[in-house]
Amino acid sequence: MKFYQRFAYYLIGLVLGCFFVAAMWSGKDVRCNYFPNARVLNDLRTKPFHHTKEADSLLSQGWISEADIKNILTYGDVDFDRSNIKEGGGKKYLIEGQTAAKQKVEIEVVNFEDKAVLKTIRKTKSE
Structure with a gap:
């Protein structure tokens, strides 16, 4: 697997992870x-x-x-x-x-x- 493919998978995982963290903490008074x-x-x-x-x-x-x-x-x-x-x-x-x-x-x-x-x-x- 080439570098740009690994980097693309990394970015997809990072964006999905940030989305789930934001969804979990939004609306809470933390x-x-x-x-x-x-x-x-x-x-x-x-x-x-x-x-x-x-x-x-x-x-x-x-x-x-x-x-x-x-x-x-x-x-x-x-x-x-x-x-x-x-x-x-x-x-x-x-x-x-x-x-x-x-x-x-x-x-x-x-x-x-x-x-x-x-x-x-x-x-x-x-x-």
Whole structure:
């Protein structure tokens, strides 16, 4: 069998294999969160999200928005040295991120089994 014939069989098998893999995984909500930071942020995003009165008052000031909070919960960095502390039946996480105006902030979220609660929002100094 010549090289181009073997190559043609290889390509046919590759295309069929890709088709079956795509068909098997399409429509499924699959996430590959291997690192602790990604797992914590994904867990917080998938739960119902509530605010304390203090967080609501800070959100109403206008320097940070609900979209900024969602962005921080997607791209933020969890500070594990000061996080994963039991608090009121849940675990407290400190997440560092930035607003759309590039202001560095730190949010404190308590993660319960059935919900996540935003406790405080703090501006941090730029380095």
